[in-house]
Amino acid sequence: MNVNPSVSASRAKRKVDLVRDADSHPDAMIELRGVIKRFSNAAGEFTVLKGVNLTIKRGEFVSIVGKSGSGKSTLLNMITGIDHPTEGQVVVNAADIYTGVSESQRSNWRGKNLGIVFQFFQLLPMLTLLENVMLPMDYVSLYDFDERPKRALELLELVGLEKFANKLPVLVSTGQQQLAAIARAMACDPPLLVADEPTGNLDTRSADTIIQLFERFVAQGKTVVMVTHDPSLTSRTHRNIILSDGELIDEAISKALPKLRHRHMLEFTKLAQTRTYQPNEAILAEGAELDSFYIVKQGEVELISQNGEALAWRKAGEFFGEVELLHGGKFGASARAGKMPVEITTLPKSEFVRVIHESPITAEALEQISQQRLEAQQVAKEFSRR
Numbered sequence: 001m002n003v004n005p006s007v008s009a010s011r012a013k014r015k016v017d018l019v020r021d022a023d024s025h026p027d028a029m030i031e032l033r034g035v036i037k038r039f040s041n042a043a044g045e046f047t048v049l050k051g052v053n054l055t056i057k058r059g060e061f062v063s064i065v066g067k068s069g070s071g072k073s074t075l076l077n078m079i080t081g082i083d084h085p086t087e088g089q090v091v092v093n094a095a096d097i098y099t100g101v102s103e104s105q106r107s108n109w110r111g112k113n114l115g116i117v118f119q120f121f122q123l124l125p126m127l128t129l130l131e132n133v134m135l136p137m138d139y140v141s142l143y144d145f146d147e148r149p150k151r152a153l154e155l156l157e158l159v160g161l162e163k164f165a166n167k168l169p170v171l172v173s174t175g176q177q178q179l180a181a182i183a184r185a186m187a188c189d190p191p192l193l194v195a196d197e198p199t200g201n202l203d204t205r206s207a208d209t210i211i212q213l214f215e216r217f218v219a220q221g222k223t224v225v226m227v228t229h230d231p232s233l234t235s236r237t238h239r240n241i242i243l244s245d246g247e248l249i250d251e252a253i254s255k256a257l258p259k260l261r262h263r264h265m266l267e268f269t270k271l272a273q274t275r276t277y278q279p280n281e282a283i284l285a286e287g288a289e290l291d292s293f294y295i296v297k298q299g300e301v302e303l304i305s306q307n308g309e310a311l312a313w314r315k316a317g318e319f320f321g322e323v324e325l326l327h328g329g330k331f332g333a334s335a336r337a338g339k340m341p342v343e344i345t346t347l348p349k350s351e352f353v354r355v356i357h358e359s360p361i362t363a364e365a366l367e368q369i370s371q372q373r374l375e376a377q378q379v380a381k382e383f384s385r386r
Helices: 005-014 072-080 103-113 129-139 148-158 174-185 204-219 251-256 262-271 322-327 349-358 360-385
Strands: 028-041 044-057 061-065 087-092 114-117 192-196 223-227 239-244 273-277 282-284 292-298 300-304 310-315 334-337 342-348
Touching: 028 072, 028 223, 044 072, 044 223, 061 072, 061 204, 072 087, 072 192, 072 223, 103 114, 114 174, 129 148, 129 174, 148 174, 174 204, 192 204, 204 223, 239 251, 239 262, 251 262, 251 292, 251 342, 262 342, 262 349, 292 300, 292 349, 300 342, 310 360, 322 349, 322 360, 342 349, 349 360
Parallel strands: 061 223, 061 239, 114 192, 192 223
Antiparallel strands: 028 044, 028 087, 273 342, 282 334, 292 342, 300 310, 300 334
């Protein structure tokens, strides 16, 4: 590939680092604060993102899911700097990427801080795989001119394509093209990799190879954010973020009740109340009349028998109170926070029962869990009497 060193030098002079955001948390790779995105067309104005607040930590592997039109691609465009929020702030790798930033500055920043993997690869057809991988290094003037071919070849070797380095994209398979696109995305060693349906056009074996690569990058400390519709892939990520009609669904709710329709999850998200309990603080007394469904958002809750014996623990994403709400009766144990502060999300009894009745598959899952828990509690109580 012919690259003029003087062009790289001129780009280096134009390159400007973005200013660090004073409020950025040191553990955060991505922070969206009240992000709203509106579009206008002949039919009028419509809002795609509705006040999104989201933090993704460094080193997390995160999947983003949602139905078509939920706002997933728009959310990615906010994170990558491809589009502009109508309102709100986007901070990536400690830099506010929109406030007072020109398109040229953002483009240079993106080249150093982001690797982007598209569903349809976006490789330049007239360049070999090696030249495609070298291209980002030239754009942001990273690595000496003579080092770039060596680094590009090392990246192709990482994804198993070193033997195809001098082939054009059209001469390799779709899976190999996507692997080459990942090598290109990592060319400048960015701390953040963003992938939009990276396995959507691939067979199962190729898709697994891609996810293994992402897992390897995360193990090295990089952050990976992936949009996908494949449940087998979301199960391999640290977090599963769900968008519904431009709004984020509470992650504790989606984890506790995964079989609910997204519209019901969003309804619960808007109804939810969250409270923090200090270590060992009482949450519910045995025999209490329940007016809420309880989900552990963060921390651990201990369920205790009348004589003080531990019956069970509920961890983040788990719940309690479902037996009493669905079958009647008073709370069969006492509940208290564990050794660390606990965040509890509650849902009103009437709304919880109504929605569960509208979702037979969720009701069936809860019944199975309730029966298992009742049997386990009975065994624990009998054991404690001995």
